[in-house]
Amino acid sequence: MTTLLIHLWVSLAVAAPPTGLTVEPPPHNGGLNLDLSWELPEDDGGAVSGYAVLRATDEAGPYVLVADALPAGTHTFRDKVTTDPRVDPLLDTYWYRIVSLELGAAPFVPADPDTPDPEAHASWMLSSFAATAPVVGQPRAVWINTRLGWLHLMALIGVVGGLMLYYARRAQQGEEIFIRRIPGIDAIEEGIGRATEMGRPVLYVPGIDELQDIQTIASMLILGQVSETVAEYQADLIVSCCIPIVREVADEVVKAGFYQAGHPDAYNPADVRFISSEQFAFTAGTNGIIHREKPATNLYLGRFFAESLILAETGFVNRSIQIAGTAEATQLPFFVAACDYTLIGEELFAVSAYLSRDPRLVSSLKASDFIKIYVVVCLLLGTLLNTLGYTYLVQLFTLGEGG
């Protein structure tokens, strides 16, 4: 009898739903999220083992499950209402209900175990457990993120832009702007000279990343200078590309370089080659060029990954002079070990300004130097202040959420 009563009590007991559900758009947000918060019921952690979040585009439903089995004690949830507004357009309002999941309740059994059905799951939850009344929320986009870190970043970008204009103007007025000597960059011209003397080509590899990567862009600027020098020396240049669009840009850059040097006739589009967009097929093809065409100088400037050591090692066996430059920290050790000169990180971005002395490029170098000094001062001061318990500078560099 007692057992029967207990069974009856358990089957009738419905865990209480949360109360005070609010749905608000988060501050400093791009408008794709809604923040939910609720007050925990008394039996949280006891009869209530957790919570589920249901969402609908209409108050009456149908609801779909957006979060399953949030653990007991959870009283907030951030819902991303759409991951891609182009595919799933953003609506004006969304309705939410929070379900209290009961301890020991039988799990939901979908009709087809291989196909998740969030709507059927939500419907089952609403019929099986207690839920809050529907509450509506409106996503709201904030155009300017007013967090301290973001304002700081915007100010830094503005200052860098202003400094670039300032230094470019000074350089255009004929003022000599100092840049310290960088031996690795000086070696590029020596390498081209060596190739000319030996009657062998210069091989240029602009990394294996897409054109939009900043290192590839820097590499294209350097290629312009290199092709101009190669044309002046009347040497041969081979450019080995892994990405088709990089090959197209490299082709334009090399052509411009040869025109700039006054030797447009020496430009041969067949020397700017697309090998393969598959990493190791590209590596095998470039190794083949090194072995068969025996370049006297190999320039690896751009973004590299696991192929870096294979290329540099082949060039070493071929007794080429090798100059590498990348900002990819994991590949730098291999270039340092196998190449004659290595341009480390920031030096790669300085090459084009250093070689061309173009006011626009030199100004960007000077502006980035300003940022370095600013960061060093902030680091030292920030550590001191943080140790003393003042976290202003740490907060100044903390961006938090974005869009």
Added chain:
Amino acid sequence: MPTTEIVGAWISIFLTLCIFSYLYDDNPIYKLVEHLFLGVSIGYSVVEAYFGAFKPNVINKLADGQLTPLVALVLVLMLFSKVIPRFSYLARIPIAFIVAAFAGVKLTGEANSNLMTQVAQSMPNLAAVYAEHGLWSWDADGAGLFSSLFLVAGLSACLLHFYFSAPHQRGMKVVSRFGVLVLMLSFGASFGYTVMGRISLCIGRVQEMLGLNRPIDEAEIIQPQLATLVSLVVIVGSLVVWRVQQSRQRGAEG
């Protein structure tokens, strides 16, 4: 087990050893496999680009009556204008579009991950670190006051090494040297770590060739050790023939 899987395993072992033949010299077998690899990869990437990007994003959407993909299609066609010298300048427009669009999109992301977050994480509370770990804690992977001070000093010195507006003389030379030392220490650690990763890749290939990474019943059907032996015999035999022919050719010429 399907025959294709057995043949595939044998081909995989043979091609692996063909690539390894590069250790001897740049030989015809290596060249054959290199060109095979290049051809297959290009064919694969063309098919992948068509079915993975072009068909779902352009063809299917145009078929559904959406007109937005036309913009992308026009940009793609502009890229092909390079084949007509008179209109080749049009190819610069999509390239400029790609670079400019990604430069804008990446600006905040790069600044966040490579500047702001790194700086914010590099201002430790030295008093709190000392209270938690002391000078150095072996239990917490070397965390402690020494590591935190080294982080701040090393990072500052590395940044100053890349300062191009002043010559590396006197005080700046000392700071720059320290920065280079820190860089080389990190490169050394990274080198060792990556080499270990490469060795494990090599071990993986050797296990494949010896059949050690397959269940025993599967290895008995495929016979990877026999495949390795046969491949070795074929490759070494071919290399010997090639070398003999080369010697004869040189002898005839000289």
